[in-house]
Amino acid sequence: MTRPRVLYCHCAYAQVIPKDVKESVLRSLCDSGLPFDAVADLCEMSARRDPSLKTLAGDGTLKIAACYPRAVKWLFNAAGAPLEIQHCEVVNMRIETAADASLKLVADTLSPNLPPDKSGPSGS
Amino acid sequence: MSLKDEQTLRVVLYEGGGSQSFENDRRYQAMSALLDRGYSVTRTTVGGRVAEDGEQPMLVLGCFGEEAAGDLQARAEPRVRLKNASRLDVVAMVAEADSFRGETGAAAQGAWKPWFPVIDYDRCTNCMQCLSFCLFGVYGVDAGQRIQVQNNDQCKTNCPACSRVCPEAAIMFPKYKAGPINGDVVSESDLNREKMKIDISALLGGDVYQMLRERSDKAKSRFSKERDSEKALKERQKCLVKLAQAGDIPAEVLMSLPSPEEIAKRALEAKAKAEAALKAQGNTP
Numbered sequence: 307m308t309r310p311r312v313l314y315c316h317c318a319y320a321q322v323i324p325k326d327v328k329e330s331v332l333r334s335l336c337d338s339g340l341p342f343d344a345v346a347d348l349c350e351m352s353a354r355r356d357p358s359l360k361t362l363a364g365d366g367t368l369k370i371a372a373c374y375p376r377a378v379k380w381l382f383n384a385a386g387a388p389l390e391i392q393h394c395e396v397v398n399m400r401i402e403t404a405a406d407a408s409l410k411l412v413a414d415t416l417s418p419n420l421p422p423d424k425s426g427p428s429g430s
Numbered sequence: 431m432s433l434k435d436e437q438t439l440r441v442v443l444y445e446g447g448g449s450q451s452f453e454n455d456r457r458y459q460a461m462s463a464l465l466d467r468g469y470s471v472t473r474t475t476v477g478g479r480v481a482e483d484g485e486q487p488m489l490v491l492g493c494f495g496e497e498a499a500g501d502l503q504a505r506a507e508p509r510v511r512l513k514n515a516s517r518l519d520v521v522a523m524v525a526e527a528d529s530f531r532g533e534t535g536a537a538a539q540g541a542w543k544p545w546f547p548v549i550d551y552d553r554c555t556n557c558m559q560c561l562s563f564c565l566f567g568v569y570g571v572d573a574g575q576r577i578q579v580q581n582n583d584q585c586k587t588n589c590p591a592c593s594r595v596c597p598e599a600a601i602m603f604p605k606y607k608a609g610p611i612n613g614d615v616v617s618e619s620d621l622n623r624e625k626m627k628i629d630i631s632a633l634l635g636g637d638v639y640q641m642l643r644e645r646s647d648k649a650k651s652r653f654s655k656e657r658d659s660e661k662a663l664k665e666r667q668k669c670l671v672k673l674a675q676a677g678d679i680p681a682e683v684l685m686s687l688p689s690p691e692e693i694a695k696r697a698l699e700a701k702a703k704a705e706a707a708l709k710a711q712g713n714t715p
């Protein structure tokens with residue numbers, strides 16, 4: 307099985323994620339030997355409808371270190387880059403400890419946790 | 431300011447074939463500094479998966495020696511810049527990124543705190559209450575008459591007021607302090623509380639902004655009579671803090687509300703837009 311791709315959100319423009327948590331998670335990723343993508347602020351990219359969100363959403367399994375899964379799902383959706391519900395796990399740095407978040411990110415296994423789609427419309 | 435469709439510069443810390451790895455600490459310092467500056471950063475290794483290359487401008491920093499960097503650059507597209515980073519410290523790496531961003535016209539991130547509503551379409555019933563409530567033109571409808579956040583940067587920073595009028599708790603502000611507005615799971619009690627808020631605004635005549643404006647004006651005229659200006663300022667701040675706590679609306683937003691006439695005009699426009707969208711929905715088979 308291919309290892310899930312990792313995307314880290316630095317939440318640069320607000321103190322939403324505790325500073326020590328995001329620094330520690332970023333350091334673990336840097337030290338892990340794994341390749342990964344990192345963005346300054348997913349919220350800002352979503353507001354811009356940044357076309358690179360489509361490549362970041364990509365296809366295949368993906369782990370995202372950010373905040374609440376429901377928020378992340380609809381931020382990508384608002385930018386016309388919907389995530390694949392079955393293949394995406396969001397690690398919530400607002401509530402996880404740095405150690406737990408880091409462990410989840412580097413693990414080979416994926417636990418999809420985006421809220422399932424209820425309605426038809428998606429993307430804009 | 432228009433936020434739409436701007437690309438972010440992607441900086442790649444290249445550690446694949448033909449390049450030496452960055453030391454752990456240097457990699458972390460570079461990542462941190464570049465992210466703080468608003469860039470997207472990718473660390474590549476031999477054989478690992480990262481997001482595919484798209485169309486965005488890309489600066490590739492790697493320890494591959496001057497000659498190899500030159501060879502690779504000669505074969506690269508103009509949107510890609512390769513730079514030997516063997517001798518670059520973190521400050522110089524950021525300077526390289528700044529300079530390439532300037533050349534490519536990629537987005538400068540961080541000029542605005544990204545505060546705006548995000549709609550959970552699993553919950554939204556397209557009732558248009560948010561559209562008719564917002565005085566700042568943040569909401570609109572798409573071609574299919576579906577509610578949409580259209581002007582993200584017109585939203586008032588730290589003001590989550592529209593999330594309070596949504597009867598379905600479908601409006602999130604991911605950078606808000608508490609759930610469910612921050613995206614946390616919506617509970618039954620949250621839903622009842624949101625419905626309560628609507629009733630309160632209806633009791634106030636539906637025009638919460640007008641009410642707040644009047645209260646703010648009253649406070650202003652009362653304090654203008656005060657001799658001790660510092661005391662007056664404190665009193666006013668206390669009053670605004672109270673209002674802000676009660677309605678969850680930041681004092682800066684209250685202070686910057688337009689005149690009552692302008693509010694009335696904008697409220698009518700927003701209401702008309704919402705009514706038109708609802709009517710068009712009714713006509714949609």
Ligand code: SF4
Nearest residue numbers: 315317348349373604
């Ligand atoms: S997606 Fe979440 S973690 Fe990322 S910038 Fe937005 S609020 Fe912060």
Ligand code: SF4
Nearest residue numbers: 554555557558560596
């Ligand atoms: S108020 Fe809520 S349910 Fe109604 S259209 Fe807006 S987001 Fe959807």
